[in-house]
Amino acid sequence: MSRILAFAAALVAFLTPLTANAYWAYGHRTIAEIAYRNVTPDTRHAIDALLRRADLLDTPTCPAKTIEDASVWPDCIKKLGERFNYTFAWHYQDVNVCQPFDLKSACANGNCVSAQIERDMKLLKDKSIPVRERVRALAFLIHFVGDLHQPLHAGENHDAGGNFVHSNYGIYTAKKLNLHSVWDGWLAERAITTPPSLVRKYSAQEKAKVTAGSVEDWSKQSWQISRDVVYPTALGGDVCKMDKKHAQDAHLDNKEIAKLVPVERKQIERGGLRLAKLLDQVFG
Template sequence: MRYLVLAVAALFAALAPNSASAYWEYGHESVAEIAYRNVTPQTRAAIDRLLRRADLLDTPECPARTVASAAVWPDCIKKLGERFSYSFAWHYQDIDVCKPFDPKSACANGNCVTAQIRRDMRLLQDTSVPLRERVQALAFLIHFVGDLHQPLHVGEHHDMGGNAVHTNYGAYAPDRLNLHSVWDGYLAERAISTPPSPIRHYSDAEKARIAAGDIDDWARQSWEISRDSVYPTALGGSPCDLGKDAARDGHLDNDEIAKLVPIARRQVIRGGLRLAKLLDKALG
């Protein structure tokens, strides 16, 4: 069994994107599918109408005709170089977990994930905006709500959202593995694939409870998870006790991973239902 686990992990590593800037495909697609199943029929029809015009984006290398493909479009376009380089900083909001929660200082000139979610909402709500811009705003919104719920896209400590924290993932410990990639991919994939599937229709009561609050509340929640769970589990204590330039070496054994799976799973569900809430508001 151990050899099977290692083989599967190696396969994931070979297939994973080189960039560690956002959830890998499975995480983003799952958030999008949860949202799509939980919006109103009117919203779903509006989503479909917009995505049928994804050809306006003029990115044949990066299709966006379904919610799943639209969810990964903002990562796919990174490989197109300068054309979309202006959007690279929109995927995260680096708020130091060792200081008071301060989203404004981590969002220079609106170049952060929470500001862009709000911008995309405004573009979608304004039917006078050119259709191409509304299609692009929809793809960005679907993706960025997923990013917001990956804790290391919000909370960090002088380490590029955990990218500079070297760690293992159970028995899997390649040299290039870091804490960010664990939460982007390996942990998210285990959390989503563990039965029962989180991709389903949720009751009105569940939606109301899980999607309560606003964008800043959701950002704070991700930041708190980074501060209270992500870093302490990997580092064996608070990152605040380490110097700014200290070497960062983490460790995640199987027991620790098992404790993190429910947290990662909740974040995917929260992302999906909160995205549904925003889509209903913008398009319903």
Template sequence: MIRKLLLPLLAMLAALLPAQANAYWEYGHETVAAIAYRNVTPAVRTEIGKLLAHQALLETPTCPARTIEQASVWADCIKELGPRFSYAYNWHYQNVNVCKDFTLKGNCPDGNCVSAQIERAAKLLKDRKVPVRERVMALAFLVHFVGDLHQPLHAGDRGDLGGNRARSTYGLYSTERLNLHSIWDGLLAERAISTPPSLVRAYSAEERAAVNGGSIEDWSRDSWQVARDVVYGSAYGDPCGPVPERAKLDEAMIEKLIEPARQQLVKGGLRLARLLDEALG
């Protein structure tokens, strides 16, 4: 009886998947941004507000950035503007092979990867001689790209376009469009964020210190390791073993993945807070 009731619902979800996946991961970016905003210094919150008051200089009225939450999804929104921002397409990810030793060399050609663009945006944001418009854009890119780096399938993969070619089920939910990327971008991200307690709060100095040390390359390695051990490990058993026709994530496995997914959001938020404090403090 339960299965008969669920099937129509799953069919409806399948039809909505592309839109829902986008919406869920917008929720993820907004959560990373909100955590960061709660954990920067009051002076930096003021500086963020001053910069975003100039967001009209971006001349992207369909992609506003009036708040840090809006700024967190600006870099995805501008993809719809076509050639104007097409140069930034490869800045959202760095698909380092999880079955080889970690290295950014060769995986970030000419700085066109997420970790290099985080460094670039932080430098531009810090430099008060840079025109205001460029600093507003740097802020929006920085907030978004730190979120991207902490979605594990933007940091490591198995040559499958960040899991986009890795078909998978999600509990009873199974469609041709469903893959590991859409699960971690959307369905699992939403589940992690909506599971209490709220991730958006002020964290203690000890909690911040536990995750926001190291370099951007260290953070890249950390997310790559999560992609290997958690994402592909949960889907395939052996993260570098044979790839099944369709991975199966049952409800018990999804429950186990909620906490790692939550931790990625926390790490992203607190590490972003560190970079904002360093650039604007």
């Protein structure tokens, strides 16, 4: 429950005018664009055909007519309150970075991001279910593959994926700024806008290298980045050996941020190409 409340608080914080273009909307859209550029023509046609029925979602304030809009629809609907609050826990998985990787325990009853990815694929493949449910499944799949590649949606340290870890971002400081929001927004925006563009047609060799493995493999990779890169860089050491007070105060100077940009870029690239692979599997 605390994780859900943290997500709600983070959402409210990032809807302020200062962060109207809050990063992870940009991140999700970029991952969707990469995927759309790299799926087969038949898959692209199937995506467009389903999204033309997005009016069936009955969420006029949260459109999903394009793959970019669909990529942020699952975050947009959080503003609609009780109608969709049961979906909050689907955006992450609390796999402790200080324990051996254990996805099964973190995904009890299917309430985690990797389990929902696999569920959405099954729904999309089943053409006997109502079109509205398949449109929802498509929007969720697009979004959740993005979420899985944000390391703090895949690994955490009893801190709601870094939401309880106060952080600066270079010279920028704010009470609401935390380690999770840095990776969601500020760092992601810099990574995406750093040339060359991540949105392009990738070669078959590039795709094969990035898309190997399963959803669980990708989950573990994101978890490892959280454990081995995100926390040590921000906290200056092993989070698992720190007391609670020191583990909740992060610092990122410009030199450290520059080193993290390639890590974030790679995760966004992985998210886009892996989403393309799953979409081709669904519609192929």
